Amino acid sequence: MMEKGRLEAFSDGVIAIIITIMVLEMKVPHGDSLATLQPLIPVFISYVLSFVNVGIYWNNHHHLMHAAKHINGSVLWANIHLLFWLSLFPFASGWMGENHFAPIQVAFYGIVSLMSGVAYYFLAQCLIAVNGKKSTLAIAVGKDKKGLISIILYALAIGLSFISAWIGLFIYVVVACMWFIPDKRIEDKLADNNPE
Amino acid sequence: MMEKGRLEAFSDGVIAIIITIMVLEMKVPHGDSLATLQPLIPVFISYVLSFVNVGIYWNNHHHLMHAAKHINGSVLWANIHLLFWLSLFPFASGWMGENHFAPIQVAFYGIVSLMSGVAYYFLAQCLIAVNGKKSTLAIAVGKDKKGLISIILYALAIGLSFISAWIGLFIYVVVACMWFIPDKRIEDKLADNNPE
Amino acid sequence: MMEKGRLEAFSDGVIAIIITIMVLEMKVPHGDSLATLQPLIPVFISYVLSFVNVGIYWNNHHHLMHAAKHINGSVLWANIHLLFWLSLFPFASGWMGENHFAPIQVAFYGIVSLMSGVAYYFLAQCLIAVNGKKSTLAIAVGKDKKGLISIILYALAIGLSFISAWIGLFIYVVVACMWFIPDKRIEDKLADNNPE
Amino acid sequence: MMEKGRLEAFSDGVIAIIITIMVLEMKVPHGDSLATLQPLIPVFISYVLSFVNVGIYWNNHHHLMHAAKHINGSVLWANIHLLFWLSLFPFASGWMGENHFAPIQVAFYGIVSLMSGVAYYFLAQCLIAVNGKKSTLAIAVGKDKKGLISIILYALAIGLSFISAWIGLFIYVVVACMWFIPDKRIEDKLADNNPE
Numbered sequence: 117m118m119e120k121g122r123l124e125a126f127s128d129g130v131i132a133i134i135i136t137i138m139v140l141e142m143k144v145p146h147g148d149s150l151a152t153l154q155p156l157i158p159v160f161i162s163y164v165l166s167f168v169n170v171g172i173y174w175n176n177h178h179h180l181m182h183a184a185k186h187i188n189g190s191v192l193w194a195n196i197h198l199l200f201w202l203s204l205f206p207f208a209s210g211w212m213g214e215n216h217f218a219p220i221q222v223a224f225y226g227i228v229s230l231m232s233g234v235a236y237y238f239l240a241q242c243l244i245a246v247n248g249k250k251s252t253l254a255i256a257v258g259k260d261k262k263g264l265i266s267i268i269l270y271a272l273a274i275g276l277s278f279i280s281a282w283i284g285l286f287i288y289v290v291v292a293c294m295w296f297i298p299d300k301r302i303e304d305k306l307a308d309n310n311p312e
Numbered sequence: 313m314m315e316k317g318r319l320e321a322f323s324d325g326v327i328a329i330i331i332t333i334m335v336l337e338m339k340v341p342h343g344d345s346l347a348t349l350q351p352l353i354p355v356f357i358s359y360v361l362s363f364v365n366v367g368i369y370w371n372n373h374h375h376l377m378h379a380a381k382h383i384n385g386s387v388l389w390a391n392i393h394l395l396f397w398l399s400l401f402p403f404a405s406g407w408m409g410e411n412h413f414a415p416i417q418v419a420f421y422g423i424v425s426l427m428s429g430v431a432y433y434f435l436a437q438c439l440i441a442v443n444g445k446k447s448t449l450a451i452a453v454g455k456d457k458k459g460l461i462s463i464i465l466y467a468l469a470i471g472l473s474f475i476s477a478w479i480g481l482f483i484y485v486v487v488a489c490m491w492f493i494p495d496k497r498i499e500d501k502l503a504d505n506n507p508e
Numbered sequence: 509m510m511e512k513g514r515l516e517a518f519s520d521g522v523i524a525i526i527i528t529i530m531v532l533e534m535k536v537p538h539g540d541s542l543a544t545l546q547p548l549i550p551v552f553i554s555y556v557l558s559f560v561n562v563g564i565y566w567n568n569h570h571h572l573m574h575a576a577k578h579i580n581g582s583v584l585w586a587n588i589h590l591l592f593w594l595s596l597f598p599f600a601s602g603w604m605g606e607n608h609f610a611p612i613q614v615a616f617y618g619i620v621s622l623m624s625g626v627a628y629y630f631l632a633q634c635l636i637a638v639n640g641k642k643s644t645l646a647i648a649v650g651k652d653k654k655g656l657i658s659i660i661l662y663a664l665a666i667g668l669s670f671i672s673a674w675i676g677l678f679i680y681v682v683v684a685c686m687w688f689i690p691d692k693r694i695e696d697k698l699a700d701n702n703p704e
Numbered sequence: 705m706m707e708k709g710r711l712e713a714f715s716d717g718v719i720a721i722i723i724t725i726m727v728l729e730m731k732v733p734h735g736d737s738l739a740t741l742q743p744l745i746p747v748f749i750s751y752v753l754s755f756v757n758v759g760i761y762w763n764n765h766h767h768l769m770h771a772a773k774h775i776n777g778s779v780l781w782a783n784i785h786l787l788f789w790l791s792l793f794p795f796a797s798g799w800m801g802e803n804h805f806a807p808i809q810v811a812f813y814g815i816v817s818l819m820s821g822v823a824y825y826f827l828a829q830c831l832i833a834v835n836g837k838k839s840t841l842a843i844a845v846g847k848d849k850k851g852l853i854s855i856i857l858y859a860l861a862i863g864l865s866f867i868s869a870w871i872g873l874f875i876y877v878v879v880a881c882m883w884f885i886p887d888k889r890i891e892d893k894l895a896d897n898n899p900e
Contacts, residue, residue: 119570119574122516122520122570122574123570124318124321125321125516125517125520126520126523126524126566126570128318128321128322128325129325129520129521129523129524129525129717130524130527130528131322131325132322132325132326132328132329132524133325133329133524133525133528133529134528135326135395135399136326136329136330136333136399137329137333137528137529137531137532139333139399139400139402139403140333140336140402140532141536142403144337144403144406144407144410145407146410147411148411148414148416148417149416150416164396167392167396167399171389171392171396174322174392175385175388175389175392178315178318178319178322178388182315182318189567192567192570193563193567193688196559196563196566196567199527200556200559200563203527203528203531203559204531206531206532207531207534207536210536211536211537214536214538215539215540218540220540220541220542221540296389320710320713321713324710324713324714324717325521325717327714327717328714328717328718328720328721329717329721331718331787331791332718332721332722332725332791333721333725335725335791335792335794335795336725336728336794338795340729340795340798340799340802341799342802343803344803344806344808344809345808346808360788363784363788363791367781367784367788370714370784371777371780371781371784374707374710374711374714374780378707378710492781511766511770514712514716514766514770515766517712517713517716518716518719518720518762518766521716521717521719521720521721522720522723522724524720525720525721525724525725526724529724529725529727529728532728533732581763584763584766585759585763585884588755588759588762588763591723592752592755592759595723595724595727595755596727598727598728599727599730599732602732603732603733606732606734607735607736610736612736612737612738613736
């Protein structure tokens with residue numbers, strides 16, 4: 117169990133830092149009038165969206181690893197691969213906010229979101245390969261179609277951003293809401309199979 | 313217990329980073345005379361106040377989670393919501409310090425403090441809902457009126473900051489002192505019910 | 509076991525921060541055209557290489573400490589020494605990327621890589637000294653020649669960088685690939701001796 | 705034990721971040737010649753000294769908490785107080801390095817070192833008060849006079865820095881060496897009383 121504990125601890129560390137350094141993109145403005153906050157509004161909106169997105173990944177990673185009994189070298193690397201794409205959120209988020217949600221930046225944000233989704237999918241598959249197709253983990257992940265839907269929606273959003281960046285942004289919010297609404301079914305299933 | 317452990321570890325990570333990146337707002341001055349430190353004095357005072365405030369949150373979070381036996385998906389999100397508001401402390405602190413405690417910045421600091429207090433209150437209520445109204449946690453939190461008093465004082469401070477920023481600042485210090493003075497009663501109650 | 513746990517936790521923290529602050533070297537560009545990303549391409553390539561390198565160290569550290577049963581004061585310091593050299597990766601990586609892989613910067617990156625390799629080798633030797641030459645750890649490390657080969661290759665790369673920086677860079681990629689390809693033999697040996 | 709575990713985890717997080725953000729003071733230079741590294745040499749020396757100092761604190765904190773059986777609210781705050789002073793190391797270190805070890809900066813570094821030493825002493829006393837004067841912890845700490853000697857030397861160094869900054873710097877190095885040389889006696893005592 118030690119192995120799993122340390123993978124979780126390292127991921128917690130990296131995700132905690134990612135979620136926190138995003139706030140550094142909101143540079144403290146010079147000047148004491150409220151107006152100095154105005155250029156920061158899109159940066160702040162972008163920060164909120166990214167905070168929620170990274171928070172969702174932490175939540176899902178938490179549930180996924182909680183359901184996992186075994187890990188191996190491939191899982192370690194699939195996990196580092198996921199952390200790599202998540203580490204690009206502060207950049208993508210800051211760039212999008214600073215450019216007031218221009219098409220290229222919104223599409224770029226979508227690419228980072230898409231690749232994070234793909235990396236998460238790979239991680240889940242690696243875990244299923246180690247834990248077996250009849251494991252609690254495989255059952256919980258297997259019935260969950262949210263991951264694939266998110267990837268498709270992100271791909272759509274990247275293309276549609278060039279028609280209107282607001283469509284792209286709207287899709288990101290939709291995907292976030294989809295994950296944000298608690299998924300009682302899976303949580304209960306995990307609770308049934310992993311009584312604490 | 314695994315679930316709770318990881319929530320604590322992630323919160324520790326985020327709070328540790330928040331408390332530490334605040335020091336980055338104190339930019340290393342150019343020049344080797346003592347006078348170059350002078351413009352940093354308000355930034356330093358703001359840093360001390362924020363360090364104590366975030367330290368108080370860590371302390372309370374520690375006691376709260378220690379008393380909790382069970383968590384669920386709502387608790388995870390209530391916790392991330394709290395971390396979101398805490399993550400704005402470096403910004404609010406740096407902005408207030410750099411503008412030498414001007415009214416708008418002091419009021420803004422109050423908003424972040426207020427919302428953090430509200431988020432903490434929500435987290436406590438979520439935990440009570442999961443752990444039951446007769447749990448050690450519910451008893452300890454239920455009798456503790458400090459949280460609500462802090463929220464009211466912060467709301468007052470936001471308004472009064474526009475009359476004089478020093479009143480607002482004074483109230484923040486009062487609230488911090490209120491929490492800083494150890495609350496033996498609760499600590500003992502926890503010790504009684506959770507012998508280690 | 510507590511001692512080991514905390515050394516791992518501290519190392520996880522430091523490595524998580526190193527791996528994440530490297531992304532801060534990719535400064536959010538001003539301007540919303542795709543062309544503003546162009547000067548960031550070498551910085552990004554440098555980031556990917558460093559992310560993989562630090563990820564490899566975390567992976568190896570994970571396996572090494574997992575196999576260790578005992579630690580002492582020398583191990584604590586050998587570990588801090590390793591973390592010191594790893595902490596220079598963000599600097600070396602940013603400097604190399606910003607200067608588009610110029611010879612001096614590529615050689616400097618090699619020095620940091622070399623010293624990290626040497627520090628890792630010292631750490632492994634310290635651990636063998638405490639755990640005994642017949643320990644699982646000693647057997648796993650003893651047969652593993654990758655570490656020494658990496659050190660030699662890094663030394664070569666430093667020199668060859670002054671002939672052509674691309675040779676140096678190529679060697680860094682080769683070393684990373686050498687570690688990236690899973691080493692089933694050792695993993696299995698550890699699994700045999702440390703059934704979880 | 706949970707309480708202690710979380711205090712250690714939080715401290716690990718904060719110390720890990722402190723030790724790592726110090727490297728951010730070494731700004732990546734513009735220009736690809738070796739000469740661009742020259743102004744960074746004092747910053748680097750300052751970084752090495754501070755890395756070793758903070759590393760020593762982590763080591764000592766590790767041993768201290770390992771020997772502790774019980775903690776209370778005072779210990780939590782004494783610990784946060786220590787982390788506060790340690791958090792000023794990046795600033796003090798950067799300022800000292802950037803000004804090439806000028807007297808005021810060297811003295812300032814001494815103040816941060818001195819206050820960290822005092823805060824560590826307070827923490828140890830708080831722990832002794834909770835764990836009893838006959839505890840393993842009290843015995844180990846009680847016989848160790850290094851802490852008080854360090855405080856006296858730091859006080860001396862602050863004054864002497866104004867005669868010559870190099871004397872101050874020399875004393876800092878001496879204190880670091882004093883701690884760096886392993887203290888087998890205490891380690892053995894702890895090992896005797898806390899067999900793992």
